[in-house]
Amino acid sequence: MRIEWWLLLSVWVVATGILFFIPKNKIRLAVVAFLFQQIITFLIGLVVVEFGLLEYPVRLFPTVNRTSFTFEYYAFPVICAAFNVWYPNHRSNLIQVGYYVGFSSVLTIAEVIIEKYTSLINYIHWDWYTSLITIGVALYIAREFCVWFFTKGEV
Amino acid sequence: MLMERLILVAMWLFGFVGLFLFIPRKDRRKGFLAFLMFQAVIWLCDIPAFKYDLLRAPVRELPKATDLPLTIxxxxxxxxxxxxxxxxxSKGNLWSRITYFFVWVSVISLFDIVIERYTDLLEYEFLKWYGMWMYIVFLFYVSQVCCNWFFKDKALFQAERWEMNEN
Incomplete structure (x- = not known):
C-alpha cells in the first residue's frame, strides 16, 4: 500500500482515538463543534478546489468528490471538537491567542509536510500562510458559534 | 439550463425565507442543530449513492469539485x-406523529421526483421513485434519532437550562 493510503488510514484512526478522550459531559459541545465545522469546510473546501487553488490527487471517493473527504468531513471537524472541548476559557487572553496559534500552526506544519512529501495534497495557487489564516479563522468562527449555542440563553 | 439555475436560486431564496418564517426564535438552536445533523447525514449517504450511480446530478453548482448537488x-x-x-x-399520540413524519417525507420525495422528471438537476439511475422515498425516510429517521439523542437530557443542554432558570 502506498504511503498516502497509510497516512489516510492513520488520520482516521488518530481522529477516532481523539474522540474517545472527549469527556462525557462535553459530548454535546463536541457534536456542535464537529457539525458546525463541517459546514465551513465543505463549502470552502469545494470552492477552493473548484477554482483550482488546491488539488488532492490521492483521496477517498475520487470519482464523485475532488476534495479531501478525510480532512473535511472527519479530521478537521474532530480537531475543532477537541479545540472547543479543551478551550482555555477562563485563562488570560495571551493563553487563548496562543491556543489558536498553536492549533493553527501544528495543522499548517503537518499540511506543509504532507504537501511536500506526498501526493495527498498539492498547492497550486496556495501558500502555507493561506492555510494558517483559513484554519485560524475557521476555528474562530466555530468557537463563536459554540459560545452562542451554549451560553447565551436569551432568545 | 436556465430553468435549473432558476430553481437553484429559488431553493436558496425559499430556504432562507422558510428559516425565518417557520423557525420560531425560541427554537433557533433546535433548528440549527437539526440543520447541521441532517447535513452531515445526507452528505455521508449521498457520497456512496452517487459513487455507485444510484443517481446523478447533471446540472450542479460546482461541477469540477464535486458530483453532488450542493444546494440540495x-x-x-x-x-x-x-x-x-x-x-x-414529541408528545402527541403515536399515529399523529407517524402521519406527520410520512406526510413530510412523502411531500419531499414527490418534490424530488418532480425535479428528477422535469429538470436536469437530478437523474435517477438505479434508483426508482419508491427507492427515493425509502431513502428519504431513512435520512429523516436517522437524523431525527440523532437529534432526539442530543436533546434527550435537558440538564446537559445548557441553553435549555438557562431558559428554565429564566422562567
Missing part, C-alpha cells in the same frame, strides 16, 4: 428537515 445537500433539504424537526410534537 448543503442547504435546501437540511432547511426542510430543520422546519420539520422544530414543529414536530
Amino acid at each position: 445537500d448543503y442547504f435546501f433539504y437540511p432547511v426542510l428537515f430543520a422546519i420539520y424537526y422544530v414543529h414536530r410534537r
Whole structure:
C-alpha cells in the first residue's frame, strides 16, 4: 500500500482515538463543534478546489468528490471538537491567542509536510500562510458559534 | 439550463425565507442543530449513492469539485428537515406523529421526483421513485434519532437550562 493510503488510514484512526478522550459531559459541545465545522469546510473546501487553488490527487471517493473527504468531513471537524472541548476559557487572553496559534500552526506544519512529501495534497495557487489564516479563522468562527449555542440563553 | 439555475436560486431564496418564517426564535438552536445533523447525514449517504450511480446530478453548482448537488445537500433539504424537526410534537399520540413524519417525507420525495422528471438537476439511475422515498425516510429517521439523542437530557443542554432558570 502506498504511503498516502497509510497516512489516510492513520488520520482516521488518530481522529477516532481523539474522540474517545472527549469527556462525557462535553459530548454535546463536541457534536456542535464537529457539525458546525463541517459546514465551513465543505463549502470552502469545494470552492477552493473548484477554482483550482488546491488539488488532492490521492483521496477517498475520487470519482464523485475532488476534495479531501478525510480532512473535511472527519479530521478537521474532530480537531475543532477537541479545540472547543479543551478551550482555555477562563485563562488570560495571551493563553487563548496562543491556543489558536498553536492549533493553527501544528495543522499548517503537518499540511506543509504532507504537501511536500506526498501526493495527498498539492498547492497550486496556495501558500502555507493561506492555510494558517483559513484554519485560524475557521476555528474562530466555530468557537463563536459554540459560545452562542451554549451560553447565551436569551432568545 | 436556465430553468435549473432558476430553481437553484429559488431553493436558496425559499430556504432562507422558510428559516425565518417557520423557525420560531425560541427554537433557533433546535433548528440549527437539526440543520447541521441532517447535513452531515445526507452528505455521508449521498457520497456512496452517487459513487455507485444510484443517481446523478447533471446540472450542479460546482461541477469540477464535486458530483453532488450542493444546494440540495448543503442547504435546501437540511432547511426542510430543520422546519420539520422544530414543529414536530414529541408528545402527541403515536399515529399523529407517524402521519406527520410520512406526510413530510412523502411531500419531499414527490418534490424530488418532480425535479428528477422535469429538470436536469437530478437523474435517477438505479434508483426508482419508491427507492427515493425509502431513502428519504431513512435520512429523516436517522437524523431525527440523532437529534432526539442530543436533546434527550435537558440538564446537559445548557441553553435549555438557562431558559428554565429564566422562567
